[in-house]
Amino acid sequence: MCVKGLSTPEAMYHPDRLRYPLKRVGERGAGKFVRVSWDEALADIAARLDTFRRESGPESVALGQGTGRHHYFHVIRFANTFGTPNWYEPGLANCFIPRITACNLTYGGFVAGDYYGDVPPRTILFWGHNPLVSGPDGELAFPIKKALAGGAYGIAVDPRRSETARRCGLWLPIRPGTDAALAMAMIRAIIEEGWYDREFVEAYGSGFEALRERVGEATPEWAEEVTGVPAASLLEAARRYALDKPSILEWGVSLEQNPNSLQTVRAVAILRGLTGNLDIPGGDVFGHDLVAAYPVMRQALPPDALAKRIGADRFKLLGGFRAFMPAAHIPGLFGAMRTGEPYRVRALLVFGNNPLATVANSLGVLRSLRALDLLVVADHFMTPTAALADYVLPSAYWPEIDQIIELPLVAPRAVFAHRKLAHVGECRQNELILSDLARRLGLPGADETLPDILDQRLKPIGLTFDELADRFMVMAEPVYRRFAEKGFRTPSRKVELSCKALARLGYDPLPSFAEPPESPVSAPEVAREFPLVLTTGARRLEFFHSDGRQVAGLRKRRPDPLAELGPATAARFGIVDGDWMRVKSPRGAIRMRAKVTADIREGVVSVDHGWWFPERGGFDFGAFESNANVLTNDGPPYDPAFGSYQLRGLLCAVEKEPG
Ligand SMILES: Nc1nc2c(c(=O)[nH]1)N[C@H]1C(S)=C(S)[C@@H](COP(=O)(O)OP(=O)(O)OC[C@H]3O[C@@H](n4cnc5c(=O)[nH]c(N)nc54)[C@H](O)[C@@H]3O)O[C@H]1N2
Ligand SMILES: Nc1nc2c(c(=O)[nH]1)N[C@H]1C(S)=C(S)[C@@H](COP(=O)(O)OP(=O)(O)OC[C@H]3O[C@@H](n4cnc5c(=O)[nH]c(N)nc54)[C@H](O)[C@@H]3O)O[C@H]1N2
Ligand SMILES: [Mo]
Numbered sequence: 001m002c003v004k005g006l007s008t009p010e011a012m013y014h015p016d017r018l019r020y021p022l023k024r025v026g027e028r029g030a031g032k033f034v035r036v037s038w039d040e041a042l043a044d045i046a047a048r049l050d051t052f053r054r055e056s057g058p059e060s061v062a063l064g065q066g067t068g069r070h071h072y073f074h075v076i077r078f079a080n081t082f083g084t085p086n087w088y089e090p091g092l093a094n095c096f097i098p099r100i101t102a103c104n105l106t107y108g109g110f111v112a113g114d115y116y117g118d119v120p121p122r123t124i125l126f127w128g129h130n131p132l133v134s135g136p137d138g139e140l141a142f143p144i145k146k147a148l149a150g151g152a153y154g155i156a157v158d159p160r161r162s163e164t165a166r167r168c169g170l171w172l173p174i175r176p177g178t179d180a181a182l183a184m185a186m187i188r189a190i191i192e193e194g195w196y197d198r199e200f201v202e203a204y205g206s207g208f209e210a211l212r213e214r215v216g217e218a219t220p221e222w223a224e225e226v227t228g229v230p231a232a233s234l235l236e237a238a239r240r241y242a243l244d245k246p247s248i249l250e251w252g253v254s255l256e257q258n259p260n261s262l263q264t265v266r267a268v269a270i271l272r273g274l275t276g277n278l279d280i281p282g283g284d285v286f287g288h289d290l291v292a293a294y295p296v297m298r299q300a301l302p303p304d305a306l307a308k309r310i311g312a313d314r315f316k317l318l319g320g321f322r323a324f325m326p327a328a329h330i331p332g333l334f335g336a337m338r339t340g341e342p343y344r345v346r347a348l349l350v351f352g353n354n355p356l357a358t359v360a361n362s363l364g365v366l367r368s369l370r371a372l373d374l375l376v377v378a379d380h381f382m383t384p385t386a387a388l389a390d391y392v393l394p395s396a397y398w399p400e401i402d403q404i405i406e407l408p409l410v411a412p413r414a415v416f417a418h419r420k421l422a423h424v425g426e427c428r429q430n431e432l433i434l435s436d437l438a439r440r441l442g443l444p445g446a447d448e449t450l451p452d453i454l455d456q457r458l459k460p461i462g463l464t465f466d467e468l469a470d471r472f473m474v475m476a477e478p479v480y481r482r483f484a485e486k487g488f489r490t491p492s493r494k495v496e497l498s499c500k501a502l503a504r505l506g507y508d509p510l511p512s513f514a515e516p517p518e519s520p521v522s523a524p525e526v527a528r529e530f531p532l533v534l535t536t537g538a539r540r541l542e543f544f545h546s547d548g549r550q551v552a553g554l555r556k557r558r559p560d561p562l563a564e565l566g567p568a569t570a571a572r573f574g575i576v577d578g579d580w581m582r583v584k585s586p587r588g589a590i591r592m593r594a595k596v597t598a599d600i601r602e603g604v605v606s607v608d609h610g611w612w613f614p615e616r617g618g619f620d621f622g623a624f625e626s627n628a629n630v631l632t633n634d635g636p637p638y639d640p641a642f643g644s645y646q647l648r649g650l651l652c653a654v655e656k657e658p659g
Contacts (some may be wrong), residue, residue, distance in 0.1 A: 177649020
């Protein structure tokens with residue numbers, strides 16, 4: 001088991017675990033709270049939400065959540081039925097939705113590696129992704145280890161020789177933020193060398209000639225100059241991925257945390273189509289929707305509310321009606337809280353998100369939260385964000401909830417039951433907190449209970465939640481090459497190498513590279529003071545984002561926030577392994593412990609994210625001392641389609657801390 005799983009009892013029964021609802025007394029941020037009953041807390045919150053709704057419109061109330069957890073769709077349901085278009089999740093612009101959307105646009109559905117069928121992959125291309133550590137969602141670490149041990153050839157595109165890259169035959173140490181250039185050059189090589197799947201492209205590809213023309217100048221030599229990846233490695237990677245089939249392409253969040261996220265994920269997505277590695281055994285395959293979608297009650301949100309969604313007018317694939325899961329733009333929303341532009345956002349209800357740690361520009365986030373009339377935070381622990389709240393609500397930990405786990409996007413054909421087996425204090429599952437509030441506010445659908453919803457979702461497989469729980473899981477038979485009969489689920493029924501739907505929305509139908517706006521190439525004057533390239537947030541096994549720092553069993557294994565840099569880079573700044581150093585960007589400075597390693601591209605600094613110090617107390621738990629998001633940028637330019645902001649591929653400097 002993962003160390004985080006093993007530490008569950010320690011985390012769940014931790015003395016600092018929130019056990020009762022708390023109400024703030026004294027000033028915001030003074031950290032003084034008193035215990036109140038659920039009834040008192042929810043009655044007051046509901047009354048205040050009702051006032052905001054009447055005085056300033058429902059859009060003045062925002063909902064926030066972190067990365068997709070069990071309550072994900074219920075938060076959206078609450079927002080829709082309350083009538084506010086302003087909910088957010090860090091993943092919408094900067095994690096996963098760009099990948100999903102690029103797949104939908106290019107081949108009409110999301111694809112994931114086929115590790116569970118009879119045919120194993122021969123090649124796995126890991127792009128900005130370290131699943132042996134991050135294993136997102138599909139518990140991918142296990143099948144991937146097995147595939148690599150069984151002889152699959154691994155290729156890693158990563159500025160770090162990550163845990164995954166170390167098991168690969170080929171490592172392409174890329175300059176952060178330049179992935180689109182590498183992908184364009186691989187597309188060109190695959191076309192010009194004749195390595196593409198001609199039969200597949202002729203039958204099922206649309207826009208091949210336009211694509212060929214677009215990548216015309218993306219030679220391996222050009223890409224070497226831009227990305228730092230040797231031309232020979234690039235060609236070897238392209239040849240193996242295209243010819244040693246079946247191949248899986250595992251891509252990560254690194255492709256999305258930059259202002260060119262749409263075109264970056266599109267360029268990489270196209271590789272699957274060109275090489276015919278789509279929906280074949282041992283390749284990347286489409287998911288099956290085994291169960292019904294969560295009833296998010298999208299129809300309850302009135303059309304005039306859609307127009308008020310912050311960012312929707314500009315970022316059409318984030319908030320517009322063509323968006324996969326329309327949401328508000330985080331920098332715009334937090335901006336509205338502190339500036340009142342385009343209108344005042346007065347209240348924020350947060351479920352499982354620690355924006356002071358995980359959203360770019362932490363000091364800006366602090367000002368935004370302080371400006372609110374009402375902040376409610378539901379969490380397991382008193383986090384720096386919760387410490388600013390008017391109400392802190394104790395949420396159930398994962399063994400204390402009922403839910404259905406279906407992951408058609410990553411584990412394409414299984415559904416699991418997850419059954420409650422413990423209960424701590426007065427903690428409640430978030431869905432139940434939201435339903436209670438919905439009832440008090442008289443929102444549509446408020447009489448539908450969580451068990452009703454779970455049963456309703458399982459109707460397509462003819463089971464109730466209890467029946468599924470007795471069986472634990474249901475898995476469907478694999479189906480491959482569905483396109484041979486029905487084509488792809490795109491307007492042209494083909495793989496859209498050139499994408500008409502994008503052109504219609506006013507975006508480039510073909511992939512392109514844009515130099516990151518803050519780089520040694522695009523901002524040489526900034527680079528004089530900040531000569532190194534910054535990337536942040538490479539996952540660590542012990543922690544989930546800002547979670548877990550108070551769990552001794554985890555903290556012991558990783559006591560300090562680390563920043564990795566290469567031996568020559570460290571020597572240049574007089575830093576040795578283990579030194580405390582300051583890492584500075586044009587926006588701020590933090591303290592990190594240096595990890596000097598040859599397993600990173602020279603000139604790059606990779607900074608851990610999510611750090612705060614629960615043991616410190618105070619009003620902020622040292623939340624700004626070693627927080628990567630003091631360095632990152634929530635300002636423009638943004639990706640024109642998703643509004644993605646910059647967490648990777650920025651500039652920084654390092655210096656040894658005196659004393
Ligand atoms: N610099 C930088 N910043 C990043 C990233 C990066 O790479 N670099 N990555 C970004 C990405 S991809 C993401 S998805 C976001 C993640 O951002 P978040 O999801 O905000 O990250 P967490 O720190 O996990 O915050 C979640 C909070 O939810 C609480 N929690 C966990 N489970 C539950 C639950 O069941 N109920 C409730 N109520 N609370 C719960 C935890 O205790 C924690 O305080 O971070 C983003 N931020
Ligand atoms: N233990 C643990 N697991 C997690 C999480 C966690 O916090 N902790 N978070 C979960 C979440 S929400 C997410 S989104 C996933 C993310 O998981 P992954 O998609 O695997 O992403 P990261 O680990 O952030 O980064 C992957 C690799 O990208 C490299 N990299 C950094 N910048 C660049 C770049 O510009 N280009 C390229 N090509 N590579 C780059 C990093 O060095 C790193 O090795 O992990 C999930 N799983
Ligand atoms: Mo994420």
